[in-house]
Amino acid sequence: MADHRDMNVTVADAQQAWDLRFSAPAAVHAWLRSVPHADATSVQVLAVEAFLEWRRGQIRQALSMVRQAEEALSGDGQTVWHGRLLNLHAVLLYISGDIARCVTLLQEQLSLGQRLQDAELQALALNDLGAIMAWNSASSAYDYYRQAADLVTDGSPAMTAIRGLITANMAGVHHHQGEFALAAPLVDLAEALILDAHAMMLWPWCVNLQIAQATHAGRYGQARQLLNAALARLDERSEFMGEALHMLWLTAARLELQLGDPGQAMIWLGRLQDEDALRGDARLHLLDLTASIHAGLGDHAQAYRSMRTLLETLLKQYQHERVTLVSRLELHRVTEAAQLQAQEARQVTSALMVRLDEVQSIKGHYERLSVTDALTGLSNRRQFDRDLPFLADDDGLLMIDIDHFKRINDTFGHQTGDEVLRDVAVAIRGALRPGDRAYRYGGEEFAVILKGAGHTQLSTVAERLRLAVALGRHDPAGAVTVSVGGVLVDAVTGADAVRHADTALYAAKQAGRNRTRLTPAEPGSAVREAGRSAGDRNGE
The missing domain is CATH 1.25.40 (Serine Threonine Protein Phosphatase 5, Tetratricopeptide repeat)
Structure with a gap:
């Protein structure tokens, strides 16, 4: 030029x-x-x-x-x-x-x-109308995207990039509906089109979809690799990434929270200084994520304030849109005139359902607060009871008890006892793998579920967390240790797994405490079933 x-x-x-x-x-x-x-x-x-x-x-x-x-x-x-x-x-x-x-x-x-x-003007209008419609009806949004894609036949770089963006949006509809198998080939096609057009400013949308696929499948390591590779690749081009790069930062924050590191998640959110650069739906995701991170950090007051802001934003947006949005879109749909009136009624109903889902989402946050232990920040017994029935073959269960905890309370007071509980929770959480989940089971007792651990990882993680507690210094209580009992789940119910892990924990106590004992989940194993004494249950 x-x-x-x-x-x-x-x-x-x-x-x-x-x-x-x-x-x-x-x-x-x-x-x-x-x-x-x-x-x-x-x-x-x-x-x-x-x-x-x-x-x-x-x-x-x-x-x-x-x-x-x-x-x-x-x-x-x-x-x-x-x-x-x-x-x-x-x-x-x-x-x-x-x-x-x-x-x-x-x-x-x-x-x-x-x-x-002009095909480009029509395709971009239909694509953007689809993006707005996605708030109210995924099926209608998908119709808009398909009409837009049908118009993009020119093989120029700009039109190839637009087709890639439209394809990514179609994949996003499948993601929103949980249809990851249908989304996968569209994500691959979108990425191929965008890279072929050298449209790197659009590429982060594909990366976000790939990360969502990986986390849905429980492949958190792969998700982090995708994110790190994308951020490294876009570093020199970030000046013109704007909105797309901000979405990657949101994804990074969400991923760190899923991996159990709310502190790192908050660092990623700190990069989003200019919220005005985010679309309305992204701002809602930001508020939602901020509340979750504060809850993960134990700052429930700030989490509550973020949720209040999210609720107020949703209500304001609903009041602004409820009369105009769906009717305007449906009155101008480029479909058969005979379908228009019925389609409008369906979209109004769908819009109300979406708003109901959003309210349910907010309720879900408060529900999550109800399954979090306020003292340690770990999941509580209620959440443990919910997760227990989903144990599968090769999962591991650890039961952990602080040794001589009653003596700590009696000697140093309950405030020190609370500090010890918090310190032990931090040590346990730090010893776990991504995807593992720790709970405060009750009193001075903790539980850990290890997904897909196998016997080797069960033993390794159990010993690692025992040492993490033992090597810490818990002033003024001094040295604090835990006894650990574990079981590898193999075609047993959750209640049986708890019983076997309890048996192993009792064996660790009887053997002198500050040690780990594991048992198979079959009767007649080397660790015999036995009741736990009143002293064990009271922190001895």
């Missing part, structure tokens, strides 16, 4: 810049810096620059440029560039939370694209 003084040539350069906006944003940015001052406020130049500002996360600046360009439109404005401004304006309004106005502009863009027979 050369520096030209002739305005007609500049329009041609602007078209080339627009075509390269996904694949070469740095080159487009360099061209913008070379545009003569007299042409810098032209409709075309402002549209290109607004697109890059949006992708950099500068939402207010981008919106200002779009409005300036719209004021500069000549005549009736029925041009492709007018349609592009409509799309930019609509997306920026959506990010800002004005969904009703956003829908109106997208409908205007779609009509203009049809009159001009």
Whole structure:
């Protein structure tokens, strides 16, 4: 793209810049810096620059440029560039939370694209309408995406990138419905299209979907590798990643929380200083995740405040959208006129169901608080009883008891006893693998479920957590130890597993405490079944 003084040539350069906006944003940015001052406020130049500002996360600046360009439109404005401004304006309004106005502009863009027979304008309008519709009906959103995909037949880099984005959105619908097997080939296709177009600013959407697939399958190590590789690959290109990079940071925070490290999750959230760069739905995810992280850190007061903010945001958004959103979308659906009225009724019902699901989600957070031990931050006995029936072959169960805990309470007081309980909980949590789960079973007793441990990992983790407690210093109580009993689950019920682990724990106590004893889950093993004495149950 050369520096030209002739305005007609500049329009041609602007078209080339627009075509390269996904694949070469740095080159487009360099061209913008070379545009003569007299042409810098032209409709075309402002549209290109607004697109890059949006992708950099500068939402207010981008919106200002779009409005300036719209004021500069000549005549009736029925041009492709007018349609592009409509799309930019609509997306920026959506990010800002004005969904009703956003829908109106997208409908205007779609009509203009049809009159001009411009496939890109029509495809982008349908794709963005689908993204909005996903809030209320996954099936309707998928219909929009399919219509958009059918329009993208041009093999140019820009259209290939748009097709990749649409395909990723279709995969996202399947993810939202839990249909991961259907989503997988679409994710692969979306990534291939986006990389073929060199549209790296769109690639993080594929990475987020791949990470969701990995975590759904319990492959947390693979999920972390995908995330680290993506962040390393995008480091030099981050200037124009904006929104997509912010979504990766949200994913990183969510992943660390799932792996049991709320502190690291909070560090990732700390990077999201400008919430205005996030779309409305992403802001809701941010509030939801923030509440979960505070709960994981034991700051339940802050978690409650975050949940209140989330609830207030949802209610405000519902009041804003409930009259306009679904009716506007359904009144303008590009389907058979005879289906329109029935479809609108279904969408209204679906919208109400989505809102109900959101309320249930909020209730779910409070439910999670009810299954968390307030003193240690571990899951409590109620959660343990819920998880126990899902033990499967090769899972492990550990029962852990603090040695001579009654003596600690009697000698140093209950406040010191509480500190010891917290210290032991931290040591146990630090000794576990990703995916393992620790519980405060009751009093000074803890439990751990090890998914897919096998005998070797059962023994290794049990001994590792025993040593972690024994090597710590618990002032003023001094040295604190635990006895550990474990069982490898093999076709037994949860209650039987607890009984066998209890038997092994009793054996560890009888053998002198501060040791680990494991037992198979079959009767007649080397560790005999025995009741636990009153002294054991009371912390001795």
